[in-house]
Amino acid sequence: MEKVILVTGANSGIGLALCERLLSEDLGLQLCLACRNMQRAVAARSALLTSHPDAHIDLLHMDVGSVRSVLNAAQEVKARYNRLDYLYLNAGIMPNPQFDLRAFFKGLFSSNVVNMFATAEGLLTQQDRVNKDGLQEVFATNLFGHFLLVRELEPVLCQAGHTSQVVWTSSSNARRSAFSLDDVQHRLGTEPYASSKYASDLLSVALNRHHNSRGMFSSVICPGLVMTNLTYGILPSFFWRLIMPVMYLIRIFTNTFTLTAYNGAEALHSLFLQNPESLDPRAKYHSLTSGMGINYTKARQMDIHDDMSETLYEKLLEMEKSLRRKLKEEEDDKQAYRKYLLQTE
Numbered sequence: 001m002e003k004v005i006l007v008t009g010a011n012s013g014i015g016l017a018l019c020e021r022l023l024s025e026d027l028g029l030q031l032c033l034a035c036r037n038m039q040r041a042v043a044a045r046s047a048l049l050t051s052h053p054d055a056h057i058d059l060l061h062m063d064v065g066s067v068r069s070v071l072n073a074a075q076e077v078k079a080r081y082n083r084l085d086y087l088y089l090n091a092g093i094m095p096n097p098q099f100d101l102r103a104f105f106k107g108l109f110s111s112n113v114v115n116m117f118a119t120a121e122g123l124l125t126q127q128d129r130v131n132k133d134g135l136q137e138v139f140a141t142n143l144f145g146h147f148l149l150v151r152e153l154e155p156v157l158c159q160a161g162h163t164s165q166v167v168w169t170s171s172s173n174a175r176r177s178a179f180s181l182d183d184v185q186h187r188l189g190t191e192p193y194a195s196s197k198y199a200s201d202l203l204s205v206a207l208n209r210h211h212n213s214r215g216m217f218s219s220v221i222c223p224g225l226v227m228t229n230l231t232y233g234i235l236p237s238f239f240w241r242l243i244m245p246v247m248y249l250i251r252i253f254t255n256t257f258t259l260t261a262y263n264g265a266e267a268l269h270s271l272f273l274q275n276p277e278s279l280d281p282r283a284k285y286h287s288l289t290s291g292m293g294i295n296y297t298k299a300r301q302m303d304i305h306d307d308m309s310e311t312l313y314e315k316l317l318e319m320e321k322s323l324r325r326k327l328k329e330e331e332d333d334k335q336a337y338r339k340y341l342l343q344t345e
């Protein structure tokens, strides 16, 4: 039977490279590219079909940053497929990044230099905003929309006699000190990206606790530093091109500068080939590229406390409940208004 795979944020960067790699592995896959921009989704599908003309590729409109869009898209998935084998939660944003040049130069001459290049700790802040659902945009896109998607897709992910894999594209930028259970959306801080990625690490552990017995397994990967639209938002692409020789040099010391989307998708691809039951639920799987350009995946233990991951899970369930209630009320109001208009006509 064809394996069904859904990838969010599949129209560019690491998501698109993953699709390319999956098709090179196995043409008998049913790929579903879930994207917010259908024009870019069509272009991505055409690019994949150019290299794999016989591939089965569907498109799905989904803005992971919008509750309504995620709920509609999930309905569509359940109508189209009777089961889902892999769910890659890859879409992500880092809006308005600010690079701290002073901290960078200070870090360069400190003993923390390798860690600074690997994790960007202390180098980046972002400016977040509130979206239409009243949620912080980074939290809504990188975490909550994906959480809601998993919740909605439980019937196709958790089926008797079948295992499914949920894979989060997290980051080495994920840091416990950037996250607070009292402010899970990171309304008050300046590192919403690091916070949302740490939250995805916590959530993955909680999902395993609650869903492994029903055949659903969740894992977390880090693609390393990859040249994509996301990184072109931090420094312009011409600048990255200019410093590329330095980047290759740094790679010798960190192995985390994977640089191309193909390399960055290494851990995602490697998880595809593994039995989900054999994966470590508390590990983050890192895509790494050696100085010689050899790709490999390495599992590292995450800095996670069980009680913290459970509390986040419960808070997300609460948030889900109240947003569903709000949507229902809006829907009821609309219907009542339509009825009123019909009566007054």
Ligand SMILES: NC(=O)C1=CN([C@@H]2O[C@H](COP(=O)(O)OP(=O)(O)OC[C@H]3O[C@@H](n4cnc5c(N)ncnc54)[C@H](OP(=O)(O)O)[C@@H]3O)[C@@H](O)[C@H]2O)C=CC1
Pocket (backbone or CB within 6 Å): 008, 009, 010, 011, 012, 013, 014, 015, 034, 035, 036, 037, 040, 062, 063, 064, 065, 066, 090, 091, 092, 093, 141, 169, 170, 171, 172, 222, 223, 224, 225, 226, 227, 228, 229, 230, 231
């Ligand atoms: N590049 C890097 O160095 C690293 C990246 N990552 C993570 O990798 C993942 C992929 O990013 P990357 O490939 O680098 O960057 P890209 O910007 O190339 O890809 C991000 C993808 O997510 C999509 N996306 C963003 N917001 C939404 C939304 N609201 N609804 C649906 N899709 C959305 C984008 O669509 P659109 O084209 O419409 O914007 C795009 O397809 C992200 O989660 C990122 O945080 C982690 C560590 C390092």
Ligand SMILES: CC(C)CCC[C@@H](C)[C@H]1CC[C@H]2C3=C(CC[C@]12C)[C@@]1(C)CCC(=O)C[C@@H]1CC3
Pocket (backbone or CB within 6 Å): 099, 104, 116, 117, 118, 119, 120, 123, 124, 170, 171, 172, 173, 224, 225, 231, 234, 235, 243, 246, 247, 250
């Ligand atoms: C001379 C150059 C190598 C200077 C580059 C400095 C910084 C712009 C980069 C050093 C570490 C990078 C990094 C990221 C962005 C660019 C750096 C800060 C990420 C935050 C990108 C998104 C992620 O999810 C993790 C990356 C960690 C490393």
